[in-house]
Amino acid sequence: MAAHQMSASELADAVNEAIGTLTGKTGSTSERTVFRWLSGENRWPQARQRRALENVCGLPVTALGFVPRGKSTRAALPEDPDMRRRRLFGAAAGTTAAAISLAPPPAPHPSRVGTSDVIRLRDDVERLLAVDAERGGHGLEQAALAGASEALRLQKESATQRVRQRLYALAADFTATAAWSLIDAGRLDMAGRHLERALALAGLAQDSEIALQVWNLRAMLARQRRDYLEAVASSQAAQTTAITRRSPLHASLAYARTAVGLAHAGEARAALRCLGRAENALAKADPAQPRSSWIAFYGLAELHSLTAIVRDVVGHPAHAEAASHRALAALPDAYRRNRAYTTARLALAQLHQGDVEQACATSGKVFEIMAGMPLPGRMRLLLGDFQRDLLAQAPAALAHEWTDHYRTEWSSS
Template identity: 40%
Template sequence: MGENAELRAALAKLGFKQEELAGEMNTALQRLTGKTGSFSDRTVRNLLDGSTRRPTGKTRIALESVFGRSIAELGFRPPSSEALREDSVLRRRFVTATTSIVASSAIPTGSSPSPKRIGTQDVERLQERFAEIIASDHRHGGQRDIEVKAAGMSGEALALQESGSASQRVRSHLHASAAAFRSSAMWAAIDGRRYDAAIAHMQAAQHLAEMSSDAAIKFRIWSHAGTMYRHMGRHTDAAAANQVARNLDLNRRDPMFASLGLARQGAIHGAAGDKNATRRAFHDAQVAMDRADPLAYRPVWMNAFFDQAELHSLALSAYLELGDHARAEYHAHQCLASLRPHMARSKAISTSRLARAQLEQGDLEPAIKTAMSVSRDAAMQHPRVAGMLHVFGKRLQALAPASAEAATWSQYALDTRKAGL
């Protein structure tokens, strides 16, 4: 008997405490049975310290749902053949109860149940759930519950593989769906500044994407990786990861993907302080976007966020990093003028950056008004926005410590913190 290092590492990467993992397992079980589970701190301790070495039944499925990984990958002994047969029944019930993907059919008394056939309709239902994750991310962004839900849905997409027979094409789509959910968990962790968790999700997503052979989801994962490393200050890794996305043949088939890859490369150049490379990248990104067919089919995640407003948003980030505050302000106004209504997170981020660009140009009053227009929900709950506004306050104090604007902002920030208590 010994400590389960794999499970402890997975727990740490998701940022869960023991009681939080027990709660997530209970939630998974509630979806399975309709009743609240009884997993507790003791359950998790037994899993972590090695007392439970081969979890089966509801425990196994709840764990795999929360982490989106097999029980063996979590450091446990593989289940026996008998346990696998029992888990197969539970897993089918889990998929049906949780996602309404596998339709139940009435079986006449005395007849044997026929194997379930998984088809394109099941994949479409998964894609509907994925669209819900995307929409939630654009409204809130960076929240741990989005990350956990997306990771759980990845596990459920994999569970569907075991619930019946399917063509190779459908199985490829299921792996792509699992990878897509994982990439959303990765993005939520990046947006929330939980980088250890983001890296774990990235590794799982890359593995699933390879099994799917889906070029679009590979692009998304590697492009996200570039953004993650940029936020971490690892500019060489950021450029290398983004280049993997840009090297996919998808960029040659659809200029919209080429545009996104170039724009994110421009943001990386900006963070690295390369002005000429930044300007070239954004020029080329605009040219590629102008060439793209607006009616071409693209995945839901691409259609949901990448447009002219996002191109301006990435340019805003790059030029702010370069210290070209006038150009950054221009891109901020262009972005905010063309943002779609559902992009609440993007609006808060771009508004915070606009305030900083105005401040650095000495426009104190407009900067204060802009910063105070960021929604309080975003200012209190979104880690990136909260961090930007904190830096804004520090810069204001450094540039004009005795100004009326500095006093106004200090009082506003204090009131905002109190409102969040």
């Protein structure tokens, strides 16, 4: 319930909708029933409720904390297609760009648009983000925009204000994901248009967390365009969102993003002060607290990675190298693209200390990490910065050897 931001009443409604899909007759689960589940008073719901709970949550009922009474058998109810899709979710995360598509909406049924539709679309957002973590966001734009269109279509049919707002928030989330896909691919012009649309949708949703997500991406986009003043302004706008006042995690990200912009703008002292605020805020965040999928990437590893960028830009390459090593040590295995990007930053920090041979060896690991996947445009740009600095600092023979060695992998990836 915390992960899906659902009240007891909303969970009861979603279970009743799922029962209606399974049996043709809407269920009668009440808010009081949900409270009995939460308290442990009822440790094994009715068969139809168990199946409905599995379909709503995408998890076996025993994984939700329920305990069978003696030797229990499942009711022979038809399997819901959404449940099958959720069980296949992990396998879908490794799909290639050409195969990415969202699951089709369920067949129409008499029940109104409600919480179960919100959960179904949120699952689709999570699927896209899992693909992004594995190989990068490039190639996800069309699937994300399709999800936004579906959310807006359902919003027109929704019966309650809360569900309408959550569908607007999902449309904003999908649209921001489409923008991120283009930013990661280095296609910046259209990304800006998507972010303008996402910010408007976040306003309609009255969702400050989605607004922060969009401002964070706008700061990244501005930095890619080398418009560092706009990057700072966007990240400072992220700091003013309501979510940062109640969530140290979100505040930390906003401060860290501001630090990156200030470093590029030549404001070294201000950048380091913002980094300190980001560290202090993250130390107050509860790692066990459920969080939205879009910010799942942010934690100690990402803060170390952003610290490496700031330190390198302000002229502290040794500190940047240390931060990069800390980031790589803390980074979860699932974040393959982030590992490759941080490795490229590590190579730059080594190069800026004059350790040319080690930097060349480290940069080669980027291609090993991303083997079998195309390099995102953003990573290509970073490797381009590495090549430029290598040509400027290293002996000509060594620089040309690096270029010749990786030219094929760089151009074909």
